[in-house]
Amino acid sequence: MNVAKWLLLAFLALPLAELAAFVALAAAWGFVPALALLIGLSLAGGVILRWAGGHHVQRVRVAMRDGFARQDFTAFSADGPGGLTLLGGLLLAIPGLITGAIGLLVLLVPLWHALGGALGRRPPVASPDGVVDLEPEQWRRVDDPRLPGQNRDGAGR
Numbered sequence: 001m002n003v004a005k006w007l008l009l010a011f012l013a014l015p016l017a018e019l020a021a022f023v024a025l026a027a028a029w030g031f032v033p034a035l036a037l038l039i040g041l042s043l044a045g046g047v048i049l050r051w052a053g054g055h056h057v058q059r060v061r062v063a064m065r066d067g068f069a070r071q072d073f074t075a076f077s078a079d080g081p082g083g084l085t086l087l088g089g090l091l092l093a094i095p096g097l098i099t100g101a102i103g104l105l106v107l108l109v110p111l112w113h114a115l116g117g118a119l120g121r122r123p124p125v126a127s128p129d130g131v132v133d134l135e136p137e138q139w140r141r142v143d144d145p146r147l148p149g150q151n152r153d154g155a156g157r
Contacts, residue, residue: 018096025097041100045092048107052085085110 026034084106091103 021097041092042095045089048089
């Protein structure tokens with residue numbers, strides 16, 4: 001079976017898995033708490049999408065207004081904490097316990113980056129000119145033997 005068939009099968013099996021998860025949680029906790037959790041996850045996803053989606057739309061508007069003069073397409077990139085926040089919010093907004101759990105796991109990555117920055121352990125971020133500043137213990141010098149002006153011991157001529 002190719003990947004498309006597996007994805008279609010998983011997409012069709014997801015509602016059954018969500019229903020089974022809800023029935024199991026309702027049997028363990030009761031119907032009202034399980035339903036409250038399901039509604040709470042969906043509302044949290046909507047709030048996250050409204051907050052993060054608004055910022056993403058604003059970045060796209062600014063990029064389009066500037067006419068892409070800088071050739072900076074970060075407003076459209078789906079990687080990084082912004083894209084993960086949107087994906088996590090979307091997964092939370094879809095009613096279901098399995099998608100909600102996956103959405104919470106996806107949201108842990110941007111949360112981890114935000115907490116790392118608050119605790120002083122911010123990951124290195126590239127500046128607009130592409131330079132990444134690292135602490136001295138985070139890098140080591142490796143000379144490229146193909147570059148002119150370097151001999152075998154790494155010193156310039």
